[in-house]
Amino acid sequence: MITFDSVSKRYPNGHEALVNLSFQLARGEMAFLTGHSGAGKSTLLKLVMQIEHPSRGQVFVDGQNLSRMRIGQIPYLRRKIGVVFQDHQLLFDRSVFDNVALPLVIEGMEPKEIKRRVQAALDKVGLLSKERLNPISLSGGEQQRVGIARAVVNKPPLLLADEPTGNLDPMLSRDIMHLFEQFNQVGVSVLIATHDLALISRLRHRMLTLGQGRLLQDGFVGEVGV
Amino acid sequence: MSRRENPRPIGATRTPDTPRPEKVVPKRETGAQISQIKRSSQIRSWARHHRQVALDSMLRLIRAPFATLMTLGVIAIALSLPTGLYLFLTNAQLVTSNWDGSAQISLYLQQSLTSEQGELLAQQIEKRGDVGEVQFISKEQALLEFKALSGFGEALDYLEDNPLPAVIVVRPASGLLLEQQEELLRDLQGFTGVDEAQLDLAWVKRLYYIMQLGQKAVSGLAAVLGIAVLLVIGNTIRLAIESRRQEIVVVKLVGGTNAFVRRPFLYTGVWYGLGGSLLSWCLLTLSLLWLEQPVQSLANAYASDFNLMGLNQEDTLSLLLLGAVLGWLGAWLAVTRHISAIEPR
Ligand SMILES: Nc1ncnc2c1ncn2[C@@H]1O[C@H](COP(=O)(O)OP(=O)(O)O)[C@@H](O)[C@H]1O
Ligand SMILES: [Mg+2]
Numbered sequence: 166m167i168t169f170d171s172v173s174k175r176y177p178n179g180h181e182a183l184v185n186l187s188f189q190l191a192r193g194e195m196a197f198l199t200g201h202s203g204a205g206k207s208t209l210l211k212l213v214m215q216i217e218h219p220s221r222g223q224v225f226v227d228g229q230n231l232s233r234m235r236i237g238q239i240p241y242l243r244r245k246i247g248v249v250f251q252d253h254q255l256l257f258d259r260s261v262f263d264n265v266a267l268p269l270v271i272e273g274m275e276p277k278e279i280k281r282r283v284q285a286a287l288d289k290v291g292l293l294s295k296e297r298l299n300p301i302s303l304s305g306g307e308q309q310r311v312g313i314a315r316a317v318v319n320k321p322p323l324l325l326a327d328e329p330t331g332n333l334d335p336m337l338s339r340d341i342m343h344l345f346e347q348f349n350q351v352g353v354s355v356l357i358a359t360h361d362l363a364l365i366s367r368l369r370h371r372m373l374t375l376g377q378g379r380l381l382q383d384g385f386v387g388e389v390g391v
Numbered sequence: 392m393s394r395r396e397n398p399r400p401i402g403a404t405r406t407p408d409t410p411r412p413e414k415v416v417p418k419r420e421t422g423a424q425i426s427q428i429k430r431s432s433q434i435r436s437w438a439r440h441h442r443q444v445a446l447d448s449m450l451r452l453i454r455a456p457f458a459t460l461m462t463l464g465v466i467a468i469a470l471s472l473p474t475g476l477y478l479f480l481t482n483a484q485l486v487t488s489n490w491d492g493s494a495q496i497s498l499y500l501q502q503s504l505t506s507e508q509g510e511l512l513a514q515q516i517e518k519r520g521d522v523g524e525v526q527f528i529s530k531e532q533a534l535l536e537f538k539a540l541s542g543f544g545e546a547l548d549y550l551e552d553n554p555l556p557a558v559i560v561v562r563p564a565s566g567l568l569l570e571q572q573e574e575l576l577r578d579l580q581g582f583t584g585v586d587e588a589q590l591d592l593a594w595v596k597r598l599y600y601i602m603q604l605g606q607k608a609v610s611g612l613a614a615v616l617g618i619a620v621l622l623v624i625g626n627t628i629r630l631a632i633e634s635r636r637q638e639i640v641v642v643k644l645v646g647g648t649n650a651f652v653r654r655p656f657l658y659t660g661v662w663y664g665l666g667g668s669l670l671s672w673c674l675l676t677l678s679l680l681w682l683e684q685p686v687q688s689l690a691n692a693y694a695s696d697f698n699l700m701g702l703n704q705e706d707t708l709s710l711l712l713l714g715a716v717l718g719w720l721g722a723w724l725a726v727t728r729h730i731s732a733i734e735p736r
Contacts, residue, residue, distance in 0.1 A: 240647060243643075243645065271646055
């Protein structure tokens with residue numbers, strides 16, 4: 166699903182955020198991306214999203230070479246990727262329903278179908294009863310679940326998350342991670358950036374560890390001995 | 392006004408009411424049918440989105456009536472100035488075209504000429520192509536007319552001699568250009584028996600040039616104020632974009648195309664332009680109503696049946712169309728300049 170081929174990223178200020186990074190995430194695979202703060206986790210996800218572009222090397226998503234992609238195609242790439250942010254990126258000028266509906270409205274879906282899909286997604290994250298509320302009135306954990314519902318509502322084959330449990334207590338964090346596992350079980354490829362090692366050590370998934378922009382370790386949680 | 396008071400933002404859908412159970416209708420279609428259905432449903436969804444965005448952007452403007460009216464007012468004034476001047480010119484042209492028709496050349500004949508010779512000369516002049524009506528006024532007729540009009544009446548009977556010359560009044564053929572009229576005058580001046588030829592060309596000429604100047608001024612003013620409208624709308628849209636920056640970022644993150652992001656702002660621009668030109672139309676119509684009475688009195692004083700001309704249907708349509716186009720263009724300029732700069736980070 167994702168292939169990095171000797172990718173380096175140097176920011177305009179000269180900082181090397183990623184150095185000669187190569188890895189693959191198979192279709193339907195779930196993996197964690199860890200490393201100290203500033204290790205380059207967010208940068209890696211931004212390269213997948215075409216928010217940033219590699220200085221060297223090539224990134225492939227769903228078989229497409231991103232460096233060959235025209236700017237006009239970027240929106241269509243992003244429709245294949247559901248993203249969850251630490252700060253949710255919700256819009257507080259509209260209801261929970263309208264927040265989740267946004268990706269479907271962009272695709273020009275019929276209102277009836279939008280309603281069905283949004284309610285299914287909200288049901289999945291347990292917020293169907295709050296669809297008419299403004300997300301500002303929800304708790305942090307609920308807001309994060311609205312963000313997740315929006316990320317999965319158009320059934321993308323790839324789900325990315327950047328510190329999705331950053332502000333949540335351990336209980337809520339486990340619930341959120343469990344949600345991601347459920348999506349993975351129905352075939353969605355999942356890549357989650359987090360520095361919450363205590364949380365992921367209990368989950369048996371592949372773990373990519375970054376340090377100073379380099380890939381330090383790649384293996385299952387048990388094997389790398391966290 | 393806080394952003395939370397705008398419940399119908401970019402791409403918002405209606406909050407659903409009671410959910411309906413889904414009907415699954417099994418259908419068999421050929422591949423061609425399916426792709427046709429797909430295309431027509433794409434067109435429908437595109438049209439639906441346009442309708443929705445047009446409505447949303449209008450409601451947004453209505454929900455901030457004060458700010459919207461201020462902008463519309465500026466646009467309306469900028470549109471009314473050249474349009475008002477254009478109306479003034481059209482009316483002035485109407486008035487002067489009446490005068491223009493009565494422009495005439497008076498040929499004062501030499502005293503030595505007899506009436507018969509005068510008549511002959513008049514007939515000769517009438518044959519020219521660049522001449523319309525020709526009228527011969529003999530010395531006697533001239534005196535009679537003068538007596539009647541001047542009110543000196545009998546006093547003039549004491550004159551031994553008729554001091555008035557015979558006159559041939561020549562109307563230039565209609566549609567004659569200024570230079571042609573001047574040429575005609577020179578020709579007539581050259582006829583034997585003509586003492587003096589008079590055409591009040593000086594003021595016709597002045598008026599003609601003033602009109603030309605006026606038309607140029609209107610065009611120039613229209614261009615400058617058109618640019619002003621573009622800038623006003625562009626700046627208003629720029630502020631709207633700035634206030635919806637977060638929304639634009641999120642839309643782009645979940646796969647919104649630039650066209651999708653641009654659309655509500657372009658509609659907003661069109662509404663500003665249309666609203667402004669509509670308001671401008673109202674301003675002009677009201678001013679005309681206000682001027683009607685004094686203009687009527689003035690016309691009556693000159694025994695004229697002149698009527699103030701307002702904007703006809705075609706002018707009104709052009710004004711509205713111009714407003715809409717300027718609005719769209721202003722928004723387009725702002726949007727292409729500012730939206731590409733708003734990218735997720
Ligand atoms: N836009 C940017 N410009 C310059 N440097 C940046 C930018 N974004 C991130 N960095 C730097 O790149 C490094 C990696 O950042 P990031 O990918 O956000 O790390 P992480 O998400 O693992 O904490 C950090 O040192 C950060 O300061
Ligand atoms: Mg980060």
